[in-house]
Amino acid sequence: MRLPFIANLGKTITASMLLWGVTLWSAQAEIYDAKQMVLDNGMQVVVVENHRAPVVTHMVWYRVGAMDEPSGKSGIAHFLEHLMFKGTDTVAPGEFSATVARNGGQDNAFTSQDYTAYFQSVASDRLEMVMKLESDRMANLNIAEDQFVPEKQVVLEERSMRTDNDPGSILREQAASAFYRNHPYAVPIIGWRHEIEALQVQDAVNFYNAYYTPNNAILVVSGDVGADAVFDLAKKYYGAIPSRALPDRPDLREPPLLVSSRVTYRDDRVRQPSLSIRKQAPSWVQADNKADAYALEVLGQVLGGNSTSRLYRSLVIDQGIAISAGSWYDGDGRGPGMMGLYVSPAQDVPLDKAEAALRAQVDLVLKEGVTQDEVTRAITRIQDSAATARDSLSGPAMNIGRALSVGYSLDDVETWPDKIGQVTVDQVNEVARRVLGAPGEVVDILLPKSDAEVTQ
Known part of the structure; x- marks a missing residue:
């Protein structure tokens, strides 16, 4: 992109991009x-x-x-x-x-x-x-x-x-x-x-x-x-421009991630340590069951969508061991999806302690599941964002174009919140067990250090 524009949109995910992405996909039947x-x-x-x-x-x-x-x-x-x-x-x-x-x-x-x-x-x-x-x-x-x-x-x-x-x-x-x-x-x-x-x-x-x-x-x-x-x-x-045959494009899939690895970057410019956990998850396009993608959207909201989510409430508010914590579901591309969790420890809190607290919350979800109340509130938050999707003059062009570009139909865009509204607590708990309970993951860690190095 030309300078000075926003960072590339794609598979580099941050908490702010997650929130933007929720609004981005927000569309309601007939709202557009x-x-x-x-x-x-x-x-x-x-x-x-x-x-x-x-x-x-x-x-x-x-x-x-x-x-x-x-x-x-x-x-x-x-x-x-x-x-x-x-x-x-x-x-x-x-x-x-x-x-x-x-x-x-x-x-x-x-x-x-x-x-x-x-x-x-x-x-x-x-x-x-x-x-x-x-x-x-x-x-x-x-x-x-x-x-x-x-x-x-x-x-x-x-x-x-x-x-x-x-x-x-x-x-x-x-x-x-x-x-x-x-x-x-x-x-x-x-x-x-x-x-x-x-x-x-x-x-x-x-x-x-x-x-x-x-x-x-x-x-x-x-x-x-x-x-x-x-x-x-x-x-x-545009109608006067002739079409051309497009190259064949393989439907590339990821093999199961069966191992865990840690990627650590140390740099003396780092002032705030952080840790993220990446798990394989089905994207909407590649999912055998599209309902999984909708359930994962809701799970992302329950775990870390805002300041009332499980991770933020437990790690930041209740325990005070983190300054930020949350999760994201990245399932809106043409390729494979990802579920992620992140935490940044509070001052003087060791990163491994913050990581342990994060994993404890995941274990709690795997053991006890999320509740109907959490799912209902998450769905409401997502659908509330859909209600304002048309307020922006340029937003609809962005939302619709992005969706159609990766394989959604216009009807999929218009009915997206309705499909979110059909998600059940059982579906959310099932995808949580399948995705968060899978053995493989990549943990990326950012730490301060005078001599920068990458280890894997």
């Missing part, structure tokens, strides 16, 4: 009342009308991310995102964003393991302008050597700033490589430095030609627009 069509070239178009203000968000999502990169070419998906702003036959490098800004709008882009998205927020009467610009670079991007070389340095600097200079990011990168044994989620979204340095112009051209095609894209428009008018514009600008 989205309308959709598919162009003749295979491009999906979705419109959410919201007439509260005369603005619109226009997003194009490509069903391609870092997990689709050729072996040895890590970072090319993110690098191409940068290059998408470097011009076409009719738009000079940098002119795309300059044009949007001159018209009072904002634009940006981001890359994840699963998708790449480009968006603009503008006045409603500027929608056709941004659609013309975006469709142009879908079909006519110029990837020139004189733009490629300096942009590589920008990407390398971004890696330095966001990963190499951040102890937490270094640890998460190492832990992901330990956790995923067979899946490309093990490779960081931004790429390994030595592979970024070796990327060539033709790598970007090949990736663009393979995946940047309308039959691999979703257009989502949210705001002060009419669906029929958007469909007409989409036909005019």
Whole structure:
């Protein structure tokens, strides 16, 4: 992504991203009342009308991310995102964003393991302008050597700033490589430095030609627009772009994680120790039983979704041995899922004591289960967040685009809270035993030390 934007969205999970993710997936039957069509070239178009203000968000999502990169070419998906702003036959490098800004709008882009998205927020009467610009670079991007070389340095600097200079990011990168044994989620979204340095112009051209095609894209428009008018514009600008055959993409799965390992990173920049436990869990896309994913969402809320959750209440409030504690369920990608637990000890509390307290709470859940009251309150919290999902003018475009990009249907998005509401306490306890009770795990530990080292 271009600087200065938020950190890459993907398989690096933090507590704040977890909370954002809950809202992200929050959708309620008919809350969006989205309308959709598919162009003749295979491009999906979705419109959410919201007439509260005369603005619109226009997003194009490509069903391609870092997990689709050729072996040895890590970072090319993110690098191409940068290059998408470097011009076409009719738009000079940098002119795309300059044009949007001159018209009072904002634009940006981001890359994840699963998708790449480009968006603009503008006045409603500027929608056709941004659609013309975006469709142009879908079909006519110029990837020139004189733009490629300096942009590589920008990407390398971004890696330095966001990963190499951040102890937490270094640890998460190492832990992901330990956790995923067979899946490309093990490779960081931004790429390994030595592979970024070796990327060539033709790598970007090949990736663009393979995946940047309308039959691999979703257009989502949210705001002060009419669906029929958007469909007409989409036909005019995107409908004229021919589709291309997409590469075969294997359905990569993880083997069972049967062993436990600990990844420790020590750095003298660390001021607050922390520990996370990662467990394999089914994602919604890969789950044999979709109900498992909904039950895991509820379990994540019960254990560590907020300040009233089990982990926070016990470790932070009641025992006072931690300054933060919680859990997350990451099951919204095209690949395998993960259930995680984390704790950061209070001052003068040894990390092993905090870890023991965390594990004691997990053992209690495995032994006694969660209660009906906990499940009911967790479901209510999730559904309450769904009730405000449409309040944001740009939120629906983000929520729907992300979901459709990884394999959900529009109906899945609209009925998601209803499915959450059908989760039972027995289902939550069953997935807790199966996921949290499994033998394999990866524990990642961040500690202060004058001499930085990584051990595994």
